[in-house]
Amino acid sequence: MNDRQIPILDLSPQYQSIKSEIYAAIDRVLESGQFIMGQDVKAFEQETAKYLGVKYAIAVNSGTDALIIGLRALGIGAGDEVITTPFSFFATAESISNVGAKPVFVDIDARTFNIDPAKIVEKISDRTKAIMPVHLYGNPAAMAQIIDIAQAHNLKVIEDCAQSFGAKYYGHCSNCGDACAESTRSAIAGKMVGAIGDVGAFSFFPSKNLGAYGDGGLIATNDETVAELAKMLRVHGAKKKYHNEILGYNSRLDTLQAAILRVKLPYIDQWNQGRSFVAKTYNQLLADIADIITPELADGHVFHQYTIRVLNGKRDQLASFLAASGINTMIYYPVPQDRLPIYAGQYALNPVSDELSDQVLSLPIWAELSYENIEFIANKIRSCLQGA
Ligand SMILES: *Cc1c(COP(=O)(O)O)cnc(C)c1O
16 A cells, blocks of 8 residues: 655646746747846846845855855955854855865754754854854744844854745744843844845755756845955956956856746745645644654744654654655754764764754655645654554
8 A cells, every 4th residue: 555655855746837937938048049147147136136135136056155155255264263053954064164264063952953042152252253044944043143143243144045045034032042132033023034144045956945957046145245246256256257356166057047946936935835834734733743843833934844853762763664655754964064074073062963863854845745645644653653
């Protein structure tokens, strides 16, 4: 009875629903004969800046490049320290190391999976230049507290929004603790992530909430100087072609990807709502199962991943059971960044991050995942953990 196969992500229903628009966009680009940057990139930047509520949006070749160019445009480099979370994909810390700076890891809050704002200040040194929060799984980080700390210590904030296109920050008072920053919270409540710090860095990797059909990324900022520098850095450090002023990169967005993203952008809120609905349904169906903790349904969360914690050492057993039932799951991430071979022995323990890396399990999620499949998955989880 196990002929049902449920992948972790199925992009085909989305594609089927926009296929004719995608074909028209691709045809328009092919007919135009312009494949690098061009009119569609400019239009996509304008449309995205408007959507995010920022003055400037600069499209680049990937989310990783958006982080690297964002850091460089903020003037961060050799000898500087950047505070970030250990609990993320390596591109986060890698971008910091790649500009010559040092990532300094601050442990996470087990309820949100994001950097714990109460533990940031103790890691600030006279070399610290910036904080890089990650809105992991699409859940906005504690931005009010982070902005307050950054202002008090004269630090930049660069948001890793690779998993959170379309997420909005509201702030949860449950997270404030001593660092409660109510006036900052109300000043930024309702803003899109990526529009709150000095720089927001987005990824359009195909599996992200707003995914291209190839690589892509974007830098969002309200700072004109940062925007001008980022534009130079993406084309070999030149304002004017063949008049290169600084060392830059080749990090242009393809015209085809921009045209595809322009088709998708108007649907993003609808797709993110679909994901939230799937998450809410999972939470209801999994509510009374012992040994698992379901994620918070925070306002503005866009559920790039739906990730549960499996307690008492049962995570790998549950993952195998689900795999045998045709249900694909993933572990994001099995090794926290500070435990990766590249940084081995360099960092003190981050116990919450270490513990969660042994507990997290991401379940299938996409906007069109059916109730029947969610129920099937929930029932398999129940029968594994409760032997029902
Ligand atoms: C995907 C991802 C990136 C990198 O984006 P790419 O477009 O793949 O370069 C960076 N940070 C996080 C948290 C990501 O999930």
